[in-house]
Amino acid sequence: MTTAAFSRPTDLGWQNRDALRAMQTRLLNEHLHHCRQHSPFYRKLLAGLPERDLTLEDLSQLPTTSKQDLSLHNQDFIAQGQQAADLCFTSGTTGTPCQIAYSQRDLDRLAYNDAVGFLAAGFLPGQRILLTCTIDRCFIAGLAYYRGVVAMNAAAIRNGLNTIESHAQIISALRPEGIVGVPSFLAKLGAHLAEQGVDASSVKKIVCIGEPIRRQDMSLTPLGQKLETFWPEAAHSTYASSEIATSFTECQERQGGHPPADLAIVEILSPDGKVLPPGEVGEVTVTPLQVEAMPLVRFRTGDISFLVPGDCPCGRSTPRIGPILGRQAQMLKIRGTTIFPNAFFSVLDNIPGVVDYYLEVSGASLSDEVAIFVVLAEGSQVTPAEITEKLYARTRIHVPTCLVPPDEARQRIYGRSRKPVRFFDFRKG
Ligand SMILES: [Zn+2]
Numbered sequence: 048m049t050t051a052a053f054s055r056p057t058d059l060g061w062q063n064r065d066a067l068r069a070m071q072t073r074l075l076n077e078h079l080h081h082c083r084q085h086s087p088f089y090r091k092l093l094a095g096l097p098e099r100d101l102t103l104e105d106l107s108q109l110p111t112t113s114k115q116d117l118s119l120h121n122q123d124f125i126a127q128g129q130q131a132a133d134l135c136f137t138s139g140t141t142g143t144p145c146q147i148a149y150s151q152r153d154l155d156r157l158a159y160n161d162a163v164g165f166l167a168a169g170f171l172p173g174q175r176i177l178l179t180c181t182i183d184r185c186f187i188a189g190l191a192y193y194r195g196v197v198a199m200n201a202a203a204i205r206n207g208l209n210t211i212e213s214h215a216q217i218i219s220a221l222r223p224e225g226i227v228g229v230p231s232f233l234a235k236l237g238a239h240l241a242e243q244g245v246d247a248s249s250v251k252k253i254v255c256i257g258e259p260i261r262r263q264d265m266s267l268t269p270l271g272q273k274l275e276t277f278w279p280e281a282a283h284s285t286y287a288s289s290e291i292a293t294s295f296t297e298c299q300e301r302q303g304g305h306p307p308a309d310l311a312i313v314e315i316l317s318p319d320g321k322v323l324p325p326g327e328v329g330e331v332t333v334t335p336l337q338v339e340a341m342p343l344v345r346f347r348t349g350d351i352s353f354l355v356p357g358d359c360p361c362g363r364s365t366p367r368i369g370p371i372l373g374r375q376a377q378m379l380k381i382r383g384t385t386i387f388p389n390a391f392f393s394v395l396d397n398i399p400g401v402v403d404y405y406l407e408v409s410g411a412s413l414s415d416e417v418a419i420f421v422v423l424a425e426g427s428q429v430t431p432a433e434i435t436e437k438l439y440a441r442t443r444i445h446v447p448t449c450l451v452p453p454d455e456a457r458q459r460i461y462g463r464s465r466k467p468v469r470f471f472d473f474r475k476g
Pocket of ligand 1 (some may be wrong): 190299300305359360361362363
């Protein structure tokens with residue numbers, strides 16, 4: 048492993064493709080060497096690997112790592128002889144939380160990663176950036192965003208998961224130029240500021256975490272559109288996960304997130320493990336580079352997306368990852384059709400009178416049984432049958448719709464997580 052420090056954010060995406068390939072090939076081999084030296088899991092898995100250096104094309108021949116592997120052999124993934132500086136947990140597939148470790152250098156790497164991403168999105172050194180996400184609760188991304196803001200020489204305002212009124216007061220008093228947060232919350236914040244007459248025009252850029260704001264054709268979802276009624280052309284997506292310890296943030300062209308070339312190699316895989324070309328939808332699979340404490344090789348994230356075809360108009364040579372269309376685990380099979388809950392949700396977002404919703408799936412056979420539960424605005428005239436019809440018009444799938452009282456829905460959706468939960472899976476097996 049090289050000892051180069053991540054001291055200054057440097058966007059390597061501008062280098063030409065040959066230079067990037069040469070760098071990635073070197074970093075990939077250093078990474079695999081580190082895995083074999085320090086990771087009990089990969090020492091075993093990669094034991095039969097040839098001694099020669101691999102090319103980038105050889106990567107597709109290596110085995111993938113699933114969330115299930117991480118759950119079942121969690122301790123074997125923690126690199127030996129690496130001092131952890133931060134310990135996190137994610138929900139494991141076996142029901143036991145998975146431990147994730149980061150070394151001091153891994154935290155510096157995260158800071159560098161987010162600083163490069165924020166600068167690409169258009170945050171500028173010297174600005175004030177309001178962070179509306181938690182930095183505790185074992186949430187690594189919140190810490191990474193904070194470190195990223197500091198690393199790009201901007202000022203972080205860590206108001207976290209504080210009340211909407213408190214964010215309004217801070218925006219009024221400190222006039223931040225940028226915000227990082229969950230878009231559904233920021234859309235509510237925008238509406239509150241407008242209602243209260245708070246001037247939020249200082250905010251020019253928003254980095255949206257945790258929820259997609261674009262559709263597959265890269266146009267804004269209704270949520271993205273709502274956010275941009277308050278802050279026009281401000282919204283940029285970023286994608287990250289605790290395991291891959293890397294984020295991909297949209298540049299100012301806002302047409303997919305660029306993975307930093309020195310930090311990650313991204314592949315999109317079909318269900319049978321084939322590498323898919325740009326434009327084809329599959330599972331986002333990441334080999335994070337330069338990670339010390341918990342290195343991973345070809346980690347299948349469970350998130351479904353695609354590489355955006357063609358070159359980014361920004362001129363960077365790095366690929367772009369499109370919006371997350373769903374989770375592999377949330378894939379629904381309804382009478383021979385494969386669909387993700389987001390396809391229903393984006394229709395529901397556009398039906399006047401529907402103020403909230405969630406989806407339940409059950410069944411034990413080849414076809415899933417899906418029901419949609421909606422909350423209507425007071426006095427709304429829309430009926431469940433009309434909603435089912437509108438869903439059918441867009442998805443060609445008939446799903447029953449039921450009305451639920453607002454209190455019951457609120458408890459289901461917001462009662463258990465830092466993000467709204469709209470998908471409930473009661474399928475057997
Ligand atoms: Zn770009």
